[in-house]
Amino acid sequence: MSNIVAQQLDFENIGRGTPFKVSGAIAANAVFYSSNQNNARDPFTYFLQGSLNFSAYEFSIPISYSFSNQGGDLEYQLPFSFNRLSLHPKYRWVQAHLGDVSMSFSPYTLAGHQFTGGGIELTPKGSLTFSAMYGQLLKATEDTEDARTQPAFKRMGYGARIGFKKEKYNLELIGFYAKDNINSISAVPEEKRVLPKENLVLSISGAVTVMDGLRFKGEYASTAITQDLRAEIVNHSSGVAGLLFNNRASTEHYKAFKTEMEYSFDNYRFGVGYERIDPGYQTLGAYFFNNDFENITLNGNTILFNNKINLGFNIGYQRDDLANQKETNTSRTVGSVNATFAMSKKVNITGSYSNFSTFTNNRLDQFEIINDDNLLDNQAERFNYRQLSQNANVNLSYILENSKTRRQNLNTNYSLATVANAENGIVRIGNGSTFHNFNTSYTLGLPQRKLNITSAINTTYNTIGREDSYTWGPTLAVNKKFLKDKLNTTLSTSYNQNNSKENKTSATNIRLTGNYVYKEKHNFNLSAIQLFRANDFKNTQDITITFGYNYAFDLSAKRKNEIEKNKKKFSFTYKEYTFTGNPNEITPEVLIIGKAKKFKEIKKVAVIEKKLLILEQELKDAELKSKNKYKKKAIEYLDHLYKNQDYINTYYELAFKGLKSLYRDAKSLEWSVEQKYKKALSIYNNSTKKESKEVQLFLRKRESAYIANQYMLRQLENLQKNDLYRENGDFYNFKETYLNTILDMLEEGKTNMEVAIFIEIAFAEMFHKLSKKE
Numbered sequence: 001m002s003n004i005v006a007q008q009l010d011f012e013n014i015g016r017g018t019p020f021k022v023s024g025a026i027a028a029n030a031v032f033y034s035s036n037q038n039n040a041r042d043p044f045t046y047f048l049q050g051s052l053n054f055s056a057y058e059f060s061i062p063i064s065y066s067f068s069n070q071g072g073d074l075e076y077q078l079p080f081s082f083n084r085l086s087l088h089p090k091y092r093w094v095q096a097h098l099g100d101v102s103m104s105f106s107p108y109t110l111a112g113h114q115f116t117g118g119g120i121e122l123t124p125k126g127s128l129t130f131s132a133m134y135g136q137l138l139k140a141t142e143d144t145e146d147a148r149t150q151p152a153f154k155r156m157g158y159g160a161r162i163g164f165k166k167e168k169y170n171l172e173l174i175g176f177y178a179k180d181n182i183n184s185i186s187a188v189p190e191e192k193r194v195l196p197k198e199n200l201v202l203s204i205s206g207a208v209t210v211m212d213g214l215r216f217k218g219e220y221a222s223t224a225i226t227q228d229l230r231a232e233i234v235n236h237s238s239g240v241a242g243l244l245f246n247n248r249a250s251t252e253h254y255k256a257f258k259t260e261m262e263y264s265f266d267n268y269r270f271g272v273g274y275e276r277i278d279p280g281y282q283t284l285g286a287y288f289f290n291n292d293f294e295n296i297t298l299n300g301n302t303i304l305f306n307n308k309i310n311l312g313f314n315i316g317y318q319r320d321d322l323a324n325q326k327e328t329n330t331s332r333t334v335g336s337v338n339a340t341f342a343m344s345k346k347v348n349i350t351g352s353y354s355n356f357s358t359f360t361n362n363r364l365d366q367f368e369i370i371n372d373d374n375l376l377d378n379q380a381e382r383f384n385y386r387q388l389s390q391n392a393n394v395n396l397s398y399i400l401e402n403s404k405t406r407r408q409n410l411n412t413n414y415s416l417a418t419v420a421n422a423e424n425g426i427v428r429i430g431n432g433s434t435f436h437n438f439n440t441s442y443t444l445g446l447p448q449r450k451l452n453i454t455s456a457i458n459t460t461y462n463t464i465g466r467e468d469s470y471t472w473g474p475t476l477a478v479n480k481k482f483l484k485d486k487l488n489t490t491l492s493t494s495y496n497q498n499n500s501k502e503n504k505t506s507a508t509n510i511r512l513t514g515n516y517v518y519k520e521k522h523n524f525n526l527s528a529i530q531l532f533r534a535n536d537f538k539n540t541q542d543i544t545i546t547f548g549y550n551y552a553f554d555l556s557a558k559r560k561n562e563i564e565k566n567k568k569k570f571s572f573t574y575k576e577y578t579f580t581g582n583p584n585e586i587t588p589e590v591l592i593i594g595k596a597k598k599f600k601e602i603k604k605v606a607v608i609e610k611k612l613l614i615l616e617q618e619l620k621d622a623e624l625k626s627k628n629k630y631k632k633k634a635i636e637y638l639d640h641l642y643k644n645q646d647y648i649n650t651y652y653e654l655a656f657k658g659l660k661s662l663y664r665d666a667k668s669l670e671w672s673v674e675q676k677y678k679k680a681l682s683i684y685n686n687s688t689k690k691e692s693k694e695v696q697l698f699l700r701k702r703e704s705a706y707i708a709n710q711y712m713l714r715q716l717e718n719l720q721k722n723d724l725y726r727e728n729g730d731f732y733n734f735k736e737t738y739l740n741t742i743l744d745m746l747e748e749g750k751t752n753m754e755v756a757i758f759i760e761i762a763f764a765e766m767f768h769k770l771s772k773k774e
Helices: 366-370 560-568 583-593 606-624 627-686 693-716 721-725 730-747 752-773
Strands: 002-006 021-035 044-056 059-068 094-104 111-122 128-138 154-165 169-181 198-211 214-226 251-265 268-277 293-304 309-320 331-342 347-354 357-360 385-402 407-423 426-446 451-464 467-482 487-500 504-518 522-534 539-556 571-574 577-580
Touching: 094 128, 571 627, 577 583, 583 606, 583 627, 606 627, 606 730, 627 693, 627 721, 627 730, 627 752, 693 752, 721 730, 730 752
Parallel strands: none
Antiparallel strands: 002 059, 021 044, 021 539, 044 059, 094 111, 111 128, 128 154, 154 169, 169 198, 198 214, 214 251, 251 268, 268 293, 293 309, 309 331, 331 347, 347 385, 357 385, 385 407, 407 426, 426 451, 451 467, 467 487, 487 504, 504 522, 522 539, 571 577
C-alpha cells in the first residue's frame, strides 16, 4: 500500500525568504513479530515514509509519501482508494484544495467526507466569505462473492457555502447536492442494501451578540434524500429542500436544527442549548449521523476562590422516538460535572461525572492496553463500542518533593463506569456492565543522575451480567538517559492476574525501548516487547521488535561559510522578534521597539518612563559584559514594556465594563430615584417648616441623587470604547488621576474583579461630583 500527498502552495509570500531551498525527512520502520500460537499476522512488516519540500522565496511545494507491505493485496473491494494525492495552493485570501481532499461546511450538511475533485475557500477582507466544492464522493465498486466487499455506485457531489460576518452578527447559507450514477455498476446489489441515492441539503445558520457577554446562535437544515432512484417521480414534497428537489416515491424529507444562548460576565459563563434531529435524518456529505433525538442542555463554568477551584457543569434532558414509531423509547436526564481543586502548589484534585451516550475509542480496562503486543492495530481498535455510559473519576496528584537532587510524585486515581451496549439501534439503561478501576503510582526522579523510577499497582473489578471478574497487578518502569541525553532508554515490566468464575489467567510482559539522536538529524529507535500469557488451557508467548530510523535534511543555496558565520553570531528571540549580531548592534533594535506607537501611552506615565530610562542605561552598560547578562537586560527592558502595556489594556477593558455596569445600574434605578425626588419635593412643598435645615437637607440629598443619576445616564447612554482613548475630557482626567493607583494594584497581584470594583466606585464618585457643576 502506498500513499502520496502534496500540500500547501503558498503564493502570498513569493519573493521573500531564501532564494532556493530543499528540505525534507525520511523515516523507515520495521516490525518483527513471532508467536507460538497460530494467527494471521505477518511476521515482518515495514513502513517507508518521507517528505520533500522544494521552495523558492517561500513559494513551496511540499510532498509526502508512504509505502508499506501491510494491506497491499486486499482480496475484496472498497469504494475508495488507499493511494491519495492532494494539493492546497494558496494566494493571499484564496485557498484551493485539489485531488483527494475533504472539506466541512456544517455538521448537518457536508461534514468531512473525502472526495476526489476540487474545492475553494475565499476569505477576503470584509464581511463576505465563500466556499465551494465539486468531486467524486464514492467510486464505482462492483459486488463480488467476497462478503467483505463494499459495493457502491459512483457518487458525485457539489456544494457551496456563503457567509456574511459583522462584529455583532453573522449569517451563513449552505447548499449540498449528491447523486449516484445508476449505470456506473452492472447490477444493483440489493441483497447488501446498496441502492442508488440522491440528496439535497439546505442550511441556514447565524449568530448575534445582543449585548456584552450575551450571544445567540443557531442552525436549521432541511434534507431531501431519495433512497432508490428507480422509484417513480411524484409531485408531493415536504420541507425547504423538497421545494427544489426532484421528488420520487422513495424520497424522504427531514429537518434538524440547533440553537444556543451564551451569557458570560466576570468569571462566570452560562449557556442554554436546544437540538432536535428528525428520525432518519441523513446527508450523503457525512459518513455517520446521529438522528432521532431531542436534547435540551444547560451548561456553565466558573472560577472560584482566587482561581483555586474551576467548576463546570452540563445538565439536560434527552429523548428519542420523536415520531412514536419504536417499540420502546428512552428519555433521561443527562449531565456532567467536572471540578479541579488546586489545594496547594503540591496537591491537586480533579473529579468528574457524566452519563452521556458515547462512542468509546479505547478500551475501558487498562490491562488490555498494558498487554497489547500489536503495534499495528490502532486503526482496527479505534471504534469498538457504542454505549450509553455513566462515568465517574477522581484523581489526586501530590508532589512529595521537588528539589534539584530529587523529585517524588504520588498519583492516585479511581474510575467507575457503567456501560449499556446498543442492541438493534436501541440503547437500554441497565443492560450492561460495571467497571471499577483503581490505580496508584509513585515516581522517584533523580535529575542529576538522569534517572526516573516509577512503580504502580492497578486493580480492576468488573461486573458483566451475572459474572464478576477481578484483575490486579503491579508495574515497574525505569527510565535512564545516557551520552549527554542523546540516548534515552526505558525498561519496564508488569504482571497482572485475572480471576473469574470460568477461568484464571495471567499475563507478564517485559518492554525495552531506546531512542538515540546522532548529530541532531539522525534518530534511531528500538522497541522490544516480550509477552507471556497463561490460563487453565495453555500458555502462549509473543515477541514484537520494532526498529525505526528518521533523518531530516535541509539543503540550502547558502554557502557553508555563511552558515558557519551565522552559527557564531549571538542570537536570541523575544515574542515575535529575533535579534542577531553583537550586543552593540542589537541595542538600537531593542530600543526602537520602545518607540513604537503602541507603547506611546505607557511612556506618559512618569513612573514607567523613569524605570525605562534606568533599564535603557543598564542595557547599554551590559554591552561590555557577558552575552548572557546582556540578553537578561534586553529581555528585562522588553518585559517592562509589554507588561505595562498589558496593564494599560487591562485598565481600558475593566474601565469600559465598569462604565457599562454603571449605566445598567443607573437605568434600573432611574424610576426609583425619580419617584423619591418627587416625593421629597412634595413633602417640602407641603411642609410648614420649609426653612428647617432638616427639611432642606432632605430635599437636597434627593435632588442631588436625581441630578447625578440623570447626568450619568446622559453621559453613558451612547458610550463607545474609543471614547476612553481621547486625550481630553472627563475620562482622560480620570485616567490621569487613577492610572498609577490601578497599575500598582495590578502589579501587587490584585484580581481583575477587585480592580473593577475600585474603578466602578471611582467613576461613580466622579459623575456625582461633575453633576454638581451643572
